[in-house]
Amino acid sequence: MTKPDMDPEIWSRMPEELLEKILSHLPLKAFLNLRSTCKNFKSLLFSPSFISRHSSGSSLPFSSFLLLSHPQCYNQFPLYDSGLGAWRSVALSYSDLLPAASTAPSFSLLSTSNGLFCFSLPSSSSFLVCNLLARTSRIIKFPAFPFAFELLTLVSTPVGYKLFMLSTGSSSNFSAFVYDSNDPSWRKFDGFDPILSDNYHQEGVFFNGRLFFLTSEPFSVVSFDLDSGKWETLNSELPGDLTFVRLVCGEGKLYLIGGVGSNGISRAIKMWELDQARNWEEVENMPEMICRKFLSVCYHNYEHVYCFWHQGMICVCCNTWPEILYYKMSRRTWHWLPKCPSLPVKCHCGFRWFSFVPALYAPV
Numbered sequence: 001m002t003k004p005d006m007d008p009e010i011w012s013r014m015p016e017e018l019l020e021k022i023l024s025h026l027p028l029k030a031f032l033n034l035r036s037t038c039k040n041f042k043s044l045l046f047s048p049s050f051i052s053r054h055s056s057g058s059s060l061p062f063s064s065f066l067l068l069s070h071p072q073c074y075n076q077f078p079l080y081d082s083g084l085g086a087w088r089s090v091a092l093s094y095s096d097l098l099p100a101a102s103t104a105p106s107f108s109l110l111s112t113s114n115g116l117f118c119f120s121l122p123s124s125s126s127f128l129v130c131n132l133l134a135r136t137s138r139i140i141k142f143p144a145f146p147f148a149f150e151l152l153t154l155v156s157t158p159v160g161y162k163l164f165m166l167s168t169g170s171s172s173n174f175s176a177f178v179y180d181s182n183d184p185s186w187r188k189f190d191g192f193d194p195i196l197s198d199n200y201h202q203e204g205v206f207f208n209g210r211l212f213f214l215t216s217e218p219f220s221v222v223s224f225d226l227d228s229g230k231w232e233t234l235n236s237e238l239p240g241d242l243t244f245v246r247l248v249c250g251e252g253k254l255y256l257i258g259g260v261g262s263n264g265i266s267r268a269i270k271m272w273e274l275d276q277a278r279n280w281e282e283v284e285n286m287p288e289m290i291c292r293k294f295l296s297v298c299y300h301n302y303e304h305v306y307c308f309w310h311q312g313m314i315c316v317c318c319n320t321w322p323e324i325l326y327y328k329m330s331r332r333t334w335h336w337l338p339k340c341p342s343l344p345v346k347c348h349c350g351f352r353w354f355s356f357v358p359a360l361y362a363p364v
Contacts, residue, residue: 020044023044063081063083063358064082064311064355065080066353066354067112067353067356069109069352069354070347071350072347075093076342077091077093078091078092078342079091079092087342092132107121107123109352109354110152111152111203112355113154113156115356115358115359116364117130127139127142131359132358133359134362136364143179143188144167147167148168149177150167151165151202152164155211156359159363161181161364164177166196175188175190176224177189178226196214196216201352202306203306206249207223207254210223210226211226212254220233220234222234236279237279237280241261243260243262243264244259248309248314250309250314254274255314256274257269257271258270258272264300266302268285269291269294270284270286271285271327284332286334287334290336294316294318294325297323304318304319306319310326310357312330313327313329319350319352320351322347323337323338325337
């Protein structure tokens, strides 16, 4: 016989607001495992009140990951758990993302931001933006056909996201294209003069509402306003004797990572921070042994080098090397990320790393 305190008739009469309050105390990761057991639980997950309870929490409910994309990973994305400091035994497969991606003849991951992925689907002349956790997605058609583009950057905002890219179109002049998820249409901005760096692995860096880029030598920093479509040159003198340079933004600050040397040969790698007076202040000099290894890895072919921010770390990567060099901001120390154990022994260039911080409520 059913015990009185477990009588289904009693529990079925529990007020919805009380049930919601009880469930909101569960870790969000545990609640995600429950959503398949009840339609009510699944709908509750996206109710405004439940979102408000979990969005206001100070602790992150999920781990954050460094995600590896490589042609020899065979339709999988190996994941490095930066919280545990170890590779996950189970990789993220294409089918885990969305059927729209897994059934495409060919597609590639181009950019990530705040839990969102942006893929290129050349066979359908479109992009796919999706949220892995929420299992939501949107197909975005190319603004023109045919459409060749570069420097695609996904920028997540509190109320949506924007896509930025450059394209030559039918002319030799570059135009900027911006897609806004809140006004689902493309805007084209002409009048692009600066010649950006020929590093196609480095995305734009979002800082103070603008996307920042570096030009080819002589190096300079330019920025693009995603709303007005206007370009500006940062009125700030860069450090001298630079052989290559990359931008990174994190915790509200803009950083410069660059090699210092002569005749295209780096002798040191340093880091600078843009201060309030718009001067580049040196904040870090890479230790000699680590610097030597990194320079030997890229063989002074700096077009393969790219950087990005991930959860308090500045990651310095090379498209031809399977390891990440990262700088831990809180400890001011440099470290090498161990090579992914699932990679084949003979694995060559094509290593593309992304920051993946799951965000359930990042809108698509």
